[in-house]
Amino acid sequence: MEKRFFTIGMAGHIDHGKTSLTKALTNVxxxxxxxxxxxxxxxxxxxxxxxxxxxxxxxxIDVPGHERFIRQMIAGVAGIDLVVLVVAADEGVMPQxxxxxxxxxxxxxxxxxxxxxxxxxxxxxxxxxxKDDILEELKGTVFEDVPFVLIDSLSxxxxxxxxxxxxxxxxxxxxxxxxxxxxxPIDQVFTVKGQGTVVRGTVYEGTVEEGQVLKIMPKGxxxxxxxxxxxxxxxxxxxxxxxxxxNLSGVAKEDLERGNVLVSSEHFxxxxxxxxxxxxxxxxxxxxxxxxxxxxxIGTAEVMGRIVFFDRNEIKEENGEILCQLRLEEEILTKxxxxxxxxxxxxxxxxxxxxxxxxxxxxxxxxNQTIDELEKKKAGTPKERITxxxxxxxxxxxxxxxxxxxxxxxxxxxxLRDPGFVSYNGxxxxxxxxxxxxxxxxxxxxxxxxxxxxxxxxxxxxxxLQTMQKKFPKSLLDFVVENGIKNGVFNRKEQFVxxxxxxxxxxxxxxxxxxxxxxxLKNDGLKVRYYKDYFAASGIPNHLEADLKRFLEDQELVxxxxxxxxxxxxxxxxxxxxxxxxxxAEFEVGNAKDLLDLSRKYMIPFLEKLDALGLTKRIxxxxxxxx
Numbered sequence: 001m002e003k004r005f006f007t008i009g010m011a012g013h014i015d016h017g018k019t020s021l022t023k024a025l026t027n028v029x030x031x032x033x034x035x036x037x038x039x040x041x042x043x044x045x046x047x048x049x050x051x052x053x054x055x056x057x058x059x060x061i062d063v064p065g066h067e068r069f070i071r072q073m074i075a076g077v078a079g080i081d082l083v084v085l086v087v088a089a090d091e092g093v094m095p096q097x098x099x100x101x102x103x104x105x106x107x108x109x110x111x112x113x114x115x116x117x118x119x120x121x122x123x124x125x126x127x128x129x130x131k132d133d134i135l136e137e138l139k140g141t142v143f144e145d146v147p148f149v150l151i152d153s154l155s156x157x158x159x160x161x162x163x164x165x166x167x168x169x170x171x172x173x174x175x176x177x178x179x180x181x182x183x184x185p186i187d188q189v190f191t192v193k194g195q196g197t198v199v200r201g202t203v204y205e206g207t208v209e210e211g212q213v214l215k216i217m218p219k220g221x222x223x224x225x226x227x228x229x230x231x232x233x234x235x236x237x238x239x240x241x242x243x244x245x246x247n248l249s250g251v252a253k254e255d256l257e258r259g260n261v262l263v264s265s266e267h268f269x270x271x272x273x274x275x276x277x278x279x280x281x282x283x284x285x286x287x288x289x290x291x292x293x294x295x296x297x298i299g300t301a302e303v304m305g306r307i308v309f310f311d312r313n314e315i316k317e318e319n320g321e322i323l324c325q326l327r328l329e330e331e332i333l334t335k336x337x338x339x340x341x342x343x344x345x346x347x348x349x350x351x352x353x354x355x356x357x358x359x360x361x362x363x364x365x366x367x368n369q370t371i372d373e374l375e376k377k378k379a380g381t382p383k384e385r386i387t388x389x390x391x392x393x394x395x396x397x398x399x400x401x402x403x404x405x406x407x408x409x410x411x412x413x414x415x416l417r418d419p420g421f422v423s424y425n426g427x428x429x430x431x432x433x434x435x436x437x438x439x440x441x442x443x444x445x446x447x448x449x450x451x452x453x454x455x456x457x458x459x460x461x462x463x464x465l466q467t468m469q470k471k472f473p474k475s476l477l478d479f480v481v482e483n484g485i486k487n488g489v490f491n492r493k494e495q496f497v498x499x500x501x502x503x504x505x506x507x508x509x510x511x512x513x514x515x516x517x518x519x520x521l522k523n524d525g526l527k528v529r530y531y532k533d534y535f536a537a538s539g540i541p542n543h544l545e546a547d548l549k550r551f552l553e554d555q556e557l558v559x560x561x562x563x564x565x566x567x568x569x570x571x572x573x574x575x576x577x578x579x580x581x582x583x584x585a586e587f588e589v590g591n592a593k594d595l596l597d598l599s600r601k602y603m604i605p606f607l608e609k610l611d612a613l614g615l616t617k618r619i620x621x622x623x624x625x626x627x
Contacts, residue, residue: 004175005241007059007202008050008166011104012086013094017117020153021086022062025163026050047200047243049231051167058170059231059243061202080202081241082170083112084162085143089150090121092133099350101141102281106353107339110142111173115162117151175241180408182206182214182264184244185299189256195227197253199262200245201300205408206264208238208246216251217261218270218331223248259301261333268335269403272305272328275361277321277378278342278354286344288315288351296326298340298356304329307342310370321354323374325361334359336385336406360404382407382415387431390421395430395476424479438472438480439489446490446499454505455551458491458498504551513538514548518557522568526575526598526606531566561605575606576615586624 010018022028028048050058061080083104087097104112114134119127131148138144147165151158188200208214212225227247228235238244246262261268280288290313291306305328309315315322326342334356341353357378364370380388382405389404390396396404402412416423420432442464449459465477481497484490491500506514517538521528535545552558559572567575575596579587582595593603607623610616616623 003055003057003239004170005057005059005203005239006081006170006173006175007061007241007243008082008084008170009061009080009109010084010086011100013088013091013096013100016086016088016091016094016097017115017151017153018062018086021084021115021117021151021159021162022048022060024151024153024156024159026060047231051163056167056171057230057242058166059202061243080109081111081173081175082166083109084115084166085112086115086117087130087134088118089116089127089130090118092130093137098137101137101143102350103341103353104143105141106279106341108355111169112143112146113162113165113169114138114143114146114148115151115158116148117153119150119157120152120155180205180410181268181402182208182212182262183268184208184238184246184262185301186256186260186262187258187300189253189258189260191253192247195247197248197251197256198245199248199256199260200243201262203238203240203242203244204299205240207240208244208262208264210236212264214248214262214264216256217263217268217333219255219260220270221251221255223250223262259299259303261299261301263333265399268333269359270331270333271359271361272331273361273363274326274328274332274334274356275323275358275374275377276326276340276354277323277357277374278352279321280315280318280352281350282319284316284351285349286347288344290314293345294326294351295343295345296328296332296340297343298332298334298338301332303332304345310364310366310374311368323357323371323378325364335403356406359406382411383418386412386415386421390429390431390434394434394471395428395473397427398429401429424483425475428473428475428479430476434472434476435480435483438468438477439484441468442481442484442497443489443499446497446502450499450502453547454507455547456496457493457504457554458496458502460495461492461497462495464497504554506548506551507544510540510544510548513540514552518552518568521558521566522571525571526567526596526602528565528567528602530564531560559609561602561609565602565605576610580625583625586619586622588622592623 010022012018026048048060048062050060052058085097085101085104087093116127116130116134127150138146149158149162149165151162153159183204183206184199184201185204186199186201190198192198208225208228210225210228214223214225215221216223225246226249228238229245230238230242235244238246288307290309294305294307296303296305305326308325308327309322310324336356336359338356339353340356342351343349344351357374364373377388385405385407386401389401398412402409405412407415415421416429422430422432422435424430445464445467446459449456461481464481465474468477481490485492485497488500491498491502517534517540520537521534532545535548540548553560556569558566559569560566579592579595583591589603589607592598592607593600596603598606607616610623611618614626617626
């Protein structure tokens, strides 16, 4: 069985015994700062190993309970798999208990239990009152039916019971995705003498290996994982669900901060405009207004921004989900499905929280049409999300599809096997419907071109693609045309593309005059008039002259000597045959003049045409026949 890794969090009001409970469970005092010791409160996140066997490894995060350290609390619980909500028996539910409950709910943490601590300070009757108080507070939440454990951390009463319950619960729980791209939101940055910069955090997803090249986002700095530790023990790898400390080379401590994210790929999106679905707390004290400043907590990052509504201008009470947008002052790294918390910067309070629908939001109009579009985005299945992304962009590489759909590599690969999705050029993806649409468009353009320019071989491929590049990527257009040629829908001669069943021809209305002109050219043999005179004599209009000249040459009915003269192809071939028969391996201009009875004005263009066609090669004043 593959080993699984989990991190649990201790949450609750200040001084309700979270740190004492953590110490009783792990024998680790997570209050390590001098100020924490002096003030006897947790200021920073504390970490400790709880349990490990062949199947499972469990770590504990002890988060601060004081309202002034709510940022640290959110940063800590954002990456946990189970929460122990700590409530002191002598105080019961307090303001931070409620706020922590709201935060846990908005972050989508569903697994948990209640630890009623300090039970030595009250009698059993009072404990029952505290239980009722907690049950009332939990009513209607995901924690409504979670188990209770009575704890006295000093005497260790209830410690074995809650530890066993945590282990049992997590052994029945699915672990995070270890196969996707690695992501670790950084919650601590420090230096170790002789080692350099170290970052610490909970691995959200994926796996990291010692020596692996990583990126610090959203800064885009490239670093290398020099060493990895899990609870002070060296490790070759760290997996999703683990607490990990990673010694980084290539970066100074001063360049990093909590909220940066360590990742292994380009799949994640860096953005400042995010489409979201939010819910607000039930007892919101102050109205939330359109474009009001907000503080976004996502992962371990804290960023200022504004909230933008599309179907209202304010919120005071709202039980349902609200679709809206966050426009941020700084870039964040996120993907679809990420959970977050929204707080009011002043006066400080938790407004609500929710999840990311689309990390690359656009600017939308106010109104129900935008809400409808956001609803579609929100409800989309993986296949619908892939389809919508490809329909919008027409063609995307795999890495960009991961970003836009927020699907992991394995899921995306699986869904891309659907025949409705087409891979081309070894790296790009599109929809079969998009290919069909482009092919139909090309077909219509070629058909219209043939009707207008029936004497031309077709459209120059480069020009054809250029006319469509505003709507479709050039690589996709090229693929569709080449695929159409391969399948016999289109034809290509030299650089010209045509419909496969098209044959160049003179328009019916001018066919007779063209035939007369060609006959007259043939009758004149080798001593022709200027080529343009034949068109004029046949009554062929100027606007058709260029196309007809090209057509006659393409169809090998006429051979152009130069810009002034042309021969009927039968006459030209006969002249070449006579010249070859009447000369040896080489000849001079004079020999040719005598044989063909031509003046210099015809002879020189004729011989130069032979050179151009590769029939002869000029060497000084002679020409040599080429085999």
